[in-house]
Amino acid sequence: MSAGKPFSPANPPASVVAAEALGAATPAAAVDPHRLRQALGRFATGVAIVTTLDARGQALGLTINSFASLSLDPPLVLWSLRRASGCFDAFCAAPHFAINVLAESQVDQSQLFASRCEHRFGASWQRGAHGLPLLEGAAATFVCATDAHQEAGDHELFIGRVLAMRESHVPPLLFYGGRYRRLGALV
Ligand SMILES: Cc1cc2nc3c(=O)[nH]c(=O)nc-3n(C[C@H](O)[C@H](O)[C@H](O)COP(=O)(O)O)c2cc1C
Numbered sequence: 001m002s003a004g005k006p007f008s009p010a011n012p013p014a015s016v017v018a019a020e021a022l023g024a025a026t027p028a029a030a031v032d033p034h035r036l037r038q039a040l041g042r043f044a045t046g047v048a049i050v051t052t053l054d055a056r057g058q059a060l061g062l063t064i065n066s067f068a069s070l071s072l073d074p075p076l077v078l079w080s081l082r083r084a085s086g087c088f089d090a091f092c093a094a095p096h097f098a099i100n101v102l103a104e105s106q107v108d109q110s111q112l113f114a115s116r117c118e119h120r121f122g123a124s125w126q127r128g129a130h131g132l133p134l135l136e137g138a139a140a141t142f143v144c145a146t147d148a149h150q151e152a153g154d155h156e157l158f159i160g161r162v163l164a165m166r167e168s169h170v171p172p173l174l175f176y177g178g179r180y181r182r183l184g185a186l187v
Pocket of ligand 1: 047062063064065066067080081082084085086087110113114115116175
């Protein structure tokens with residue numbers, strides 16, 4: 001234990017107080033959405049833009065931070081989409097999607113693809129495999145076949161099988177506590 005106040009039941013460190021609070025079972029309905037969002041914000045993530053084509057072949061996409069690796073063999077990734085999203089029908093119908101992991105320099109792209117703006121695709125993208133929109137300057141790109149999707153609360157969970165990928169050694173964009181961040185020093 002680090003120097004400072006000695007631990008005793010009379011003056012438990014804050015982390016122990018919090019852990020004790022967790023001991024009392026909380027009914028799901030009692031989980032306050034604001035506090036949940038705040039607590040989830042303690043989980044630092046990268047930022048990605050997921051893109052696909054709609055039934056007319058139009059490019060569409062949105063900013064996400066729910067992207068995660070799922071399996072190496074077979075190579076699977078996952079992400080989730082708000083079911084109320086304007087992109088919902090297109091992603092559910094799309095056989096393929098692309099994950100563009102954003103670089104530190106792409107905050108403006110992240111903001112654009114998280115906005116209400118309908119015209120999100122500017123100059124800095126090109127079509128890749130299956131016609132998918134791929135953003136230039138991304139830290140990594142994964143071209144995926146939609147393996148499965150299923151309802152999960154107010155979101156839809158998508159699982160993709162990675163068909164191709166490329167990476168670029170640029171610093172990634174991070175998201176923590178509701179703010180964009182840079183990668184820090186090694187610990
Ligand atoms: C950093 C960040 C991460 C986000 N992650 C997600 C996500 O994982 N899933 C999601 O559905 N929306 C996510 N959003 C919100 C969407 O980007 C936003 O709601 C969407 O672009 C709104 O447009 P739409 O109605 O066309 O979906 C995120 C936004 C930001 C800024």
